[in-house]
Amino acid sequence: MVYSLPILPAEAVNQAEDPARVPEDFGLTYDPARSEADVLTDGFGRRHTYLRISLIEHCNLRCRYCMPEEGLDWTPPEHLLTDEEIIRLARLFVSQGVTKIRLTGGEPLLRKGIERIVAELARLPGLRALAMTTNGLLLPKKLDRLQAAGLTQLNISLDTLRPERFEILTRRKGFEQVLRAIDLAIARGYRPLKVNCVVLRGFNEDELLDFAAWTKDRPVEVRFIEFMPFDGNGWNDAQLVPAAEMRARIEARYPLEPIAFDPHGTARLFRIPGHQGRLGFIASMTEPFCEGCNRLRITADGSLKVCLFGRAEVSLRDAMRRGASDEELLALISAAVGRKHARHAGMYNLARMPNRPMITIGG
Numbered sequence: 001m002v003y004s005l006p007i008l009p010a011e012a013v014n015q016a017e018d019p020a021r022v023p024e025d026f027g028l029t030y031d032p033a034r035s036e037a038d039v040l041t042d043g044f045g046r047r048h049t050y051l052r053i054s055l056i057e058h059c060n061l062r063c064r065y066c067m068p069e070e071g072l073d074w075t076p077p078e079h080l081l082t083d084e085e086i087i088r089l090a091r092l093f094v095s096q097g098v099t100k101i102r103l104t105g106g107e108p109l110l111r112k113g114i115e116r117i118v119a120e121l122a123r124l125p126g127l128r129a130l131a132m133t134t135n136g137l138l139l140p141k142k143l144d145r146l147q148a149a150g151l152t153q154l155n156i157s158l159d160t161l162r163p164e165r166f167e168i169l170t171r172r173k174g175f176e177q178v179l180r181a182i183d184l185a186i187a188r189g190y191r192p193l194k195v196n197c198v199v200l201r202g203f204n205e206d207e208l209l210d211f212a213a214w215t216k217d218r219p220v221e222v223r224f225i226e227f228m229p230f231d232g233n234g235w236n237d238a239q240l241v242p243a244a245e246m247r248a249r250i251e252a253r254y255p256l257e258p259i260a261f262d263p264h265g266t267a268r269l270f271r272i273p274g275h276q277g278r279l280g281f282i283a284s285m286t287e288p289f290c291e292g293c294n295r296l297r298i299t300a301d302g303s304l305k306v307c308l309f310g311r312a313e314v315s316l317r318d319a320m321r322r323g324a325s326d327e328e329l330l331a332l333i334s335a336a337v338g339r340k341h342a343r344h345a346g347m348y349n350l351a352r353m354p355n356r357p358m359i360t361i362g363g
């Protein structure tokens with residue numbers, strides 16, 4: 001099936017040298033006079049206040065939509081950022097206006113010494129939220145210490161409510177542990193506890209209503225995510241369930257009341273009357289939300305990615321290891337942010353364009 005989306009020529013977005021080439025139908029205007037001194041504001045006036053840091057490439061699951069079936073050539077440990085490098089970069093970004101950091105991976109809870117990293121980041125003046133995306137397997141062991149260290153928000157990934165499917169999708173056991181992690185995070189007061197659910201045609205699309213029912217007595221925000229193409233994940237549009245279709249399928253059974261959402265957020269939010277929890281739909285492919293993008297990413301090997309779907313990267317690790325001063329790092333970051341494009345290339349182009357496997361970006 002081919003969706004009727006505006007398919008932009010790939011050279012108009014993301015891949016082009018010149019970010020000023022804005023697609024004509026797009027609501028952002030490029031400012032050629034952008035000041036390099038405004039490090040985290042791009043040429044379209046988007047201020048980047050949200051940084052996602054991948055702490056590790058390894059994961060204790062092998063989700064089919066995330067990790068290439070044939071495995072990966074893992075980056076040697078000495079090429080990954082050290083704790084001190086992570087803390088230095090976080091401090092630098094927060095000094096320029098970042099107010100929220102999310103720790104991700106791979107599986108961030110596999111990172112040794114994560115409690116100290118959380119504690120150091122949590123005390124950065126100006127940081128308002130320190131979040132983590134995790135598969136939850138190690139959370140029961142670590143949550144109390146992480147919470148005490150300053151972890152304020154949690155997303156736990158769970159794509160199915162059926163144990164046998166969990167094992168097929170993740171190529172590992174652990175379903176019950178994830179449910180325990182979700183209950184524990186709720187008990188520890190994480191609100192809303194976000195649950196990330198990638199919806200795949202022919203695999204878990206028949207669980208949309210089960211997840212909706214699951215929010216009745218749980219204060220969770222189930223976020224249904226469209227399947228996105230990354231290197232080695234076998235993406236094809238036949239497996240993508242558009243968010244509009246997900247919503248329609250749920251609305252056939254439950255009324256959905258829209259809730260106000262953060263204009264920079266990725267999810268459009270709804271509540272079912274009488275349910276404690278709520279539902280979110282993340283339509284990165286069929287209804288991209290690039291115009292409100294305020295996100296930057298640092299990979300575990302220290303590359304800054306200004307767009308999840310762009311292959312452009314600048315290695316802050318290499319710069320730090322060459323002895324770059326903070327001012328030199330800021331100049332590099334500013335130049336990269338200044339090259340950010342108006343929007344991503346559209347799913348059909350993305351499926352053809354090289355990027356990293358998701359497990360080495362961090363979502």
Ligand SMILES: C[S@@+](CC[C@H](N)C(=O)[O-])C[C@H]1O[C@@H](n2cnc3c(N)ncnc32)[C@H](O)[C@@H]1O
Nearest residue numbers: 066105106107133134135157196227228358363
């Ligand atoms: C890459 S994982 C890393 C953090 C952690 N290991 C976890 O499982 O949450 C971060 C998020 O990316 C999502 N994700 C990975 N590959 C994806 C894809 N191809 N399309 C949509 N979401 C994806 C996962 O479902 C997860 O919620």
